[in-house]
Amino acid sequence: MLAILSPAKSLDFESRLPRGRHTVPDFLEDSANLVERLREFEAPELSRMMGISDTLAKLNVNRYSAWKEPFSRRNARPAVLAFNGDAYQGLRAWEFSGRDLGWAQRHLRILSGLHGVLRPLDLIQPYRLEMSTPLSTAAGSNLYDFWGDRLTESVREAVEASGTPVLVNLASKEYFSVLDLSNVGGRVISPRFLDFRGGQYRFVSFLGKRARGMMARFIIEKRMRFAKGLLEFSEAGYRYDPERSTRDQPTFIRDPL
Numbered sequence: 103m104l105a106i107l108s109p110a111k112s113l114d115f116e117s118r119l120p121r122g123r124h125t126v127p128d129f130l131e132d133s134a135n136l137v138e139r140l141r142e143f144e145a146p147e148l149s150r151m152m153g154i155s156d157t158l159a160k161l162n163v164n165r166y167s168a169w170k171e172p173f174s175r176r177n178a179r180p181a182v183l184a185f186n187g188d189a190y191q192g193l194r195a196w197e198f199s200g201r202d203l204g205w206a207q208r209h210l211r212i213l214s215g216l217h218g219v220l221r222p223l224d225l226i227q228p229y230r231l232e233m234s235t236p237l238s239t240a241a242g243s244n245l246y247d248f249w250g251d252r253l254t255e256s257v258r259e260a261v262e263a264s265g266t267p268v269l270v271n272l273a274s275k276e277y278f279s280v281l282d283l284s285n286v287g288g289r290v291i292s293p294r295f296l297d298f299r300g301g302q303y304r305f306v307s308f309l310g311k312r313a314r315g316m317m318a319r320f321i322i323e324k325r326m327r328f329a330k331g332l333l334e335f336s337e338a339g340y341r342y343d344p345e346r347s348t349r350d351q352p353t354f355i356r357d358p359l
Contacts, residue, residue, distance in 0.1 A: 103327055104261045104288075105270040105318050109214045110187025113228055115179060122200060122207070124180050124225050126173055128216025128256065129218035136231065136248070137215055139239055140166045142274040150233055152171050165228045173225040181212055189272070189306045195222065198322070206279050207321045209264050211257060213277040215245050219256045234276050245357035259285040267328045272314040276305055293317055293330055294353045296342060303346070313340060313354070 111165065115230035127133065140162075141353045147158035153334040170177070178184075182203075198206065203222060212220040217229035231237070231268040235244050261269055267288030272277050283290050295313035324331060332352055333342045339356045346353040 103209060103266045103268060103329070104257070104264045105210050105321050105323065106257070106273045106278065107189055107193075107210065107314065107318055108124035108273040109181075109220075110185040110190055111210055111230060111232075112186040113184055114186040115184060115228055117196070119175065119179055119183060120196070122180075123223060124175060125221055125223045127217045127220055127224040127226070130171070130173070130253070132248075133217050135172065135227075136174035136237070136239070137166050137169050139237065140231070144351065150194045150229070151237065152232070156231075158230070162230050165230070169229065172228065174224070180223045181214075181217075181220045181226045182206065182210075184226050185212070188311035189318070191314035192317075193319050194315075195319075202322055206236050208260075210318060210322065211260055213280060215275055217262075218253050219247055232276065233280055238354050243332045248282055252280065253283075254282045254285050257281060259284060261287040268329050269319070270321065270329075270332065272318055273342065274311075283312060289329065290350060291332065292341075292351050293332065293335075294346075294351055296343075296346070296353060296355045298355070298357050309356075313338070316340075 145156060145163050147214065152159070206222045210222050213233065214220050215235060215256060216229050217226065217231040231269050236244050238311040239248045241250065261267060269286050269288050269290045271290055271292040295305065295310045297306045297309050298304055306325070317335055319339060322337050326332070335342065335354060338357060340354040343353050343355045346355065
């Protein structure tokens with residue numbers, strides 16, 4: 103079984119890192135090419151292309167300028183400890199043991215606009231580049247063109263190495279759309295998390311993202327191998343709802359806390 107997460111805009115490069123091993127991203131040469139392309143843009147151009155504020159655009163111009171190889175724990179940190187958005191608050195990877203991180207390294211992947219596919223312990227430097235950014239390259243008009251089939255091939259290899267042909271989609275549509283689902287090498291399961299709001303159960307963005315991270319943590323802690331185990335998820339008050347579920351979209355609902 104392999105789980106897939108999206109990256110996060112929020113980053114943590116300040117907190118103390120635990121000791122442990124790290125790895126280097128598989129597509130680092132491609133990332134370097136993208137950074138070189140991004141360095142061609144001034145802050146106002148970057149602001150328009152990414153739909154971000156001038157302040158954020160300037161921050162990322164500085165990030166691209168400072169980005170350099172080789173990566174080490176002095177200038178980078180493991181992806182699973184660098185991303186700090188809602189899903190990663192649910193994942194709480196900073197609490198993992200070395201064995202947890204080792205298992206996650208084989209059974210969790212993070213899709214990234216800049217890095218393609220990341221393992222949890224792959225080092226990254228601060229960046230922002232969403233998969234939907236209309237950044238033109240020699241490969242085409244956007245990052246989906248740039249990455250092509252390579253990310254699907256990478257994920258397929260990871261699914262095969264995981265031991266069970268199951269891919270658990272805990273990523274957003276923006277990122278998961280980069281994969282060719284007919285060629286990922288296994289059954290694709292996309293859990294859905296609904297909270298009771300305004301008189302009905304519905305997807306609430308920040309709560310649903312956090313639940314995706316909690317599901318990833320559940321998979322890692324349970325060393326899960328088979329899809330049926332996902333139905334036992336009951337973190338933070340969520341419960342499996344068979345009436346709202348399909349075989350490949352198990353739905354978990356939560357009443358007001």
